[in-house]
Amino acid sequence: MIRQSQGFLTQLYAIVDFLAVQLIFVFAWWLKFESGLLAFSSPLPFRIYLLWSAAYGVIVVIAGFLIGFYTPKRKKRFSFEALKIVQIHFISLLVLLSVLFIVKEVHISREFLAIFVSGNIFFMGIYRYLIKKALKSLREKGYNKQFVLILGAGSVGRKFYENLLEQPELGFEVVGFLDDFQREHHPEFVGYKPIIGTVDDLDSILGRIIIDEVIIALPLEAHHKYAKIIAACEKAGVKTMIIPDYFDILPARPFFENFAGIPIINVRDIPLDEVRNRLVKRIFDVLFSLAAIVITLPLLILIAAAIKATSRGPVIFKQERLGWNRRPFMMYKFRTMKVSSGIQSDTQWTVKDDPRRTWFGTFLRKTSLDELPQFFNVLKGDMSVVGPRPERPFFAEQFKEEIPKYMVKHHIRPGITGYAQSSGLRGDTSIEERIRHDIFYIENWTLLFDIKIIFKTLVNGFVNRNAY
Template sequence: MIRQNQGFLTKLYMLTDFAFIQLAFLLAWWVKFESGWFPYEEPLPLETYALWSLVYGAVAVVVGIMITLYSPKRKKRFADEFMKIFQMHFIGMFILLSIMFFVKEVDISRWYLAIYMILNVAFIILYRYFLKKSLKHFREKGYNRQFVLIVGAGSLGKRFFKNLKQYPELGYEVIGFLDDYQQWDDIEARRLKPILGSVGDLHKVLNEKLVDEVVLALPLNAHHKYPEIIAACEKAGVRTLIIPDFFDYLPARPVFDNFAGMPMINVRDIPLDLAANRLFKRAFDIVFSLVAIILTLPVMIGIYLGVRLTSRGPVIFKQERVGLNRRNFYMYKFRSMKPLPEGAPDTGWTVENDPRRTKFGSFLRKTSLDELPQFFNVLFGHMSVVGPRPERPYYVEQFKEEIPKYMVKHHVRPGITGWAQSNGLRGDTSIEERIKHDIFYIENWSILFDIKIILRTIRNGFKNAY
């Protein structure tokens, strides 16, 4: 049976959001009118502001319901919730201002509204973040668990069981398997949950045991059993999830499209295909790169002089790379190596203790300061702050034939750093592992993920850089 506490938690989230909106109202009122931080102005009565805050609280909660902010979150990433909170307040404020315009309530302080909105977003994001962390902690300790039955004990079912064990914070516990043919040997019996019976025993198991979700992990040749299994689950009020036997071909977060009236799985759905996400990421890139250029300008001037005084040749090294949509561009770096002879092909691979490096260049590469000019690439739109690292055309042609899914990385702008680089996959490391990390980033992008990668890069430094 489906747990009844989900409805209670949903209502509790609504009430808590509403309460924090009213808390934001009280604090915004104090900051604007009582703190003395702003020039004094005669405000409307407190009761007027309180009334509009109550209206906004109701509007925001209704908007949250409409954009599914209050749907079950156990399987969801916080990044998805983060974006929905922004959506809720953006749409809610638009509706509030529209209502105020129609009733001719034009004397509300603009500064108050700005403070009110900032506090609303900050309060709700913070409390939900700490609540999500707390729930994960308690689930890891064994509280608030949900129970899963896996139908199918073959390779697909066993793989799902092993994957689920790696995420104890989700709070799911497998009670066992159902399968018509599989039997465990002694080793598997100790590592896995028991096989409780055949697929035909599903109705009996659902009646006798507490099951919240049934996961179908059957091979394609068992497709004909799905209608009976799904009917039994729905009769018992149990959620049913299906792992397609071809899931290796699907993205990490598959999306269903509707084509000619039929549902279809989009094999390569990318969050940055959405115009709003692209705009948000581009705005972040422009602001971040401008701030980085301003802050590091004295350092770049010092490096410019260091390169100029310690070796002959241009200070800025330009190298052709493959970027977004397989378009070539020139990536900028401070030169750290001796210039190539005229006409020599640029196909060499940098290795540890590379003899081509200059003494000053060795320092630049070790500290990754040679990468600073790439913030201008970001500003010009060639690159992003975070994304898969771009490669030279010569190696792209080589790797696309040797490494599966290598070209997927060109669906987004390349980055100064990326998920692979923040995990130490830089320099002479596995290209296959880098691509796995790049595809994971592309399919799971969020602005929070970008910030996490930037902070992780700063904390860990650029490992394996030579």
Template sequence: MIRGRERFLTKVYVSMDFVIIQLAFILSWVMKFHLFHDGINGHLPLKSYLFWSLIYGAIAIVIGYLIELYGSKRKDKFSNELAKVLQVHTLSMFLLLSVLFTSKIVDISRLFLFLYFIWNVMLVSIYRYIVKQSLRQLRKKGYNKQFVLIVGAGSIGRKYFENLQMHPEYGLEVIGFLDDFRTKHEPRFAHYKPIIGKVSDLEHILIHQLIDEVVVALPLQAYPKYREIISVCEKMGVRASIIPDFYDILPASPHFEVFGDLPIINVRDVPLDELRNRLLKRLFDVVFSLLAIILTAPLMIIIAIGIKLTSPGPIIFKQERVGLNRRTFYMYKFRSMKHMPQSVSDTQWTVENDPRRTKFGAFLRKTSLDELPQFFNVLKGDMSVVGPRPERPYFVEKFKEEIPKYMIKHHVRPGITGWAQVCGLRGDTSIQARIEHDIFYIENWSLWLDIKIILRTITNGLVNKNAY
């Protein structure tokens, strides 16, 4: 790959996507009508299937452009690209089915369409992962580099430089800094790229040096210089980016809205505020919890019998928790402690070797089997399969005064498992660390992240040393 050929790379991606889609067609055709020994009788001929595959390929390419699948992905995580691939092929398949229905074409095999969809998602994801990893390795070796000039040698500019140094796979090389108040870095930053001039030297440097991007990292008091810097960059045809001086209070992925002619930055962008994301997550929750209830029903019956035989009291323990939008609900668990007044259970923290536990209850808590009834909370809509763990109102009131940003966790439905839990933050562990992980999950939510957390919950094992 040669530097500056992003448009060429985009064309390669488009062409490869189209080829892969036709390869998926061939594999699906062979599996459906040859490996499964299902003849073509009663279905459309090969040329008709091929025609609709070509149409599907064109639809997928157009949708890919619309959702920016073919944009620059140098700094993007592969999980974001994977989510877009899934979105492209889901929308493309729905659109194809709509066209077939409108055209009254009903003889196309449903099994073929299912295989076609699966092969498309798998093959496109695999080849894109290989390409992305290959490009990252090439960039680490010095190929396909882009050159960056940082305007501002203060704390913001240095922070950006440090971040780039930690990610050589991006292939972004800083050629230097511009600053009006420094001619060189402090001794402890002497290994940084040099300060090569003042802000007024920007146009001269862009004329005489090859620069792909100018990153403005100036404090707020330097705002009057922003317009001049952007004007020079646009005049020279160089991309410009701005790191706001208040970046540390912004979310990981800031979201902009327009009110009249004013752009507004949402300080806390929540992907699940979008209707399509909420519907997708809710559909996943309902399907997953129904399957979980069906598969674990025999186990839940055995647990219920075990609770009844080992201690007096109800089988299901209901406890008030704070959920979405600070609304309270009753969370269900298999009872693992001796029956006690609600005023006690709602205000006492569970500790190691807690004397309130029953012997059978200790086993349930250690193996997380006491959480199984929460799948019914998911069906009711009180909880999600994945999300921040809900807490009792007594502790919510206590923590919101002691821990900054604690209440942000209530922007989404609470979950049976979560990012903090799969990272080992369960039971008697740091509440501050849990909130940091919960906020990361809220700001970076994707269906793929939910699936990743569920898989880690399973692969890490349900037994947890911090579960008291």
């Protein structure tokens, strides 16, 4: 059984990260100054670059400790690590450039720095991913286990136990249950780890059995026992976690935060509630939209001319949609139908062989080219490149009564494409399934997730067989 202290692993990770930076330095030096691929001689000797590489390695390790990169990540997805890696090297580069400016070291090659930093991000991401996969494989085979004791053999405790059994890659093994009202499980739960005592036996059990974490899964009536349980666990140096008795009515990722000096449970963790995440997403949206508009400008002009030539009416169709925080906005599309009353377009679905469509409009809808003007909505701040698709207020009012959690999608900006759409849920498809995808995206947003969705949208193509 492989059991190493977290302190040793943290130090090992830090040392390996520092050495990895030096390895990438050697590669970047060779590529820039020795390979002949980028013909350029360095005005500074190798030892000067090596000195700054060592300084950068130290900065990377310090930044990693400061932003929590070296904390245990057994329970987290790799996307968490990937984002931390980008943050670490972005911070480290800014610190290094500041130091270079202060000491007036102006002859460091900018191309070298670009190769050096990007190489570090890529290499660290690859080797951390491989380590995470290897550790998961070892845990599935029974190595590097952590032992868990569950307090409460009721429905909450059993549900947690069942979930752990379904995820062996996490490497947790339940040693048993403690319960004040049962001595053994009901016959239908045969095969479960045994009930090895009552809650009052916790002190003695922690003294004679190796336990890494205690999970409190007791009913609300046992609230008065929590202080004694936590004190016993902290005395033994064992981590304690509490599953609230009402967990089944909470969303997938609630979290604690401080409000007016009191810890409260926020029932839904939304990464884009954080200002820095919104800023990162907004910068990406603006840059991506500007690039998309510039690249497609000739196509935009051709489509506008074709619409004018094939039907009467404006080129751009504007329609009210519900956006961020349920605020209405006017969404832009290329007009694909004959001009009709606003009431008709706002309250009717398009159907197969809809007589309101123009022949050129049918082509635009099938290829999703009618959505291109929405990049201007993104620049205005009404929309994002990636997010839940916005709906007309008339239908949103209907769906919120019929579909659970439908309005949760309005916690963030709507998007031109989204996780649901990139997964094939476009046009005449299940709205319930789309909402499930939208909520997963809202609770698991990362910039890498956005890029993955955009890439998937491009790979899957723009032709929408369900578009009418």
